[in-house]
Amino acid sequence: MEQRAWRTLVALTTRLPAALDTQLQRESGITHFEYFVMTLLSEEPGHRLQLSELAQKANASLSRLSHVVSKLERLGWAQRVTVTGRRGAQAVLTDAGFRKVTEAAPGYLETVRGLVFDGLDKEQTRQLLELGETLVTQLEKGMARGLGRSGRPMSHIDADLHENR
Template sequence: MARIPGALDTRLQRESGLTHFEYRVLSLLSEEPGHRLQLSDLAHKANASLSRLSHVVSKLERLGWARRDTTAGRRGVNAVLTDAGFETVLAAAPGYVDAVRRLVLDSLEPGQIAQLAELGEIVAARLETVLAEDCAT
């Protein structure tokens, strides 16, 4: 399982010029209303530190795929997907989906895919519980 992100990274970089994490950030923004999300919320959804996310958003800004913005009356800074960023993630999505299918899903029967999804949810819930406990101590 630990090899999958690296394999996705290699394929995405070769085909789209994106790292797996950059694709994830663009994809998350593309799913949000107005294609915007507060950086702290985006970091949480992307499972990244605010520092790591900030570096990636800076790179995406230089490429013209994202920008930072503030909302009047609200604290924090938003990452906003630009039209060019939206086009980039749309162009990269078919290759990403194909890679996930070839690397993971094609080797599984339909029932195994359902089991994998269920097990992933169980592990993710446990991870959230343990991390919350660790933060409380």
């Protein structure tokens, strides 16, 4: 059963982001990650956030986030500003970036509902939330122990899952 559950989770975590990327690129010319970063900034006071905090909220490395912010800067949708007396820089969503994320939101939300929530009732949505939070907590615990960073090859994990099905 674990192997079946794992393969279902892998299918979800690979197919859903790809479908969201396809919709956003087709309709708005942006990737899912770019949209997510701009959405996070749009929800902050002044549409700004310290890069390190933004990376944490976006579940991304600082390097990946910095690359995306640089692209958003080139497109005029964000800018990087240094705050006097503070370490590091902040990303700031520009007015053009706010318009971009606002224009992309309806199609994105329609796609999310159509791919996920239209197939769930209220109780299943609650269960999804609870299970998702539990999985994120477990992921963080495992990564804090060094899992997923280096060391044990994936073949051992697959073998372990195969034995426990």
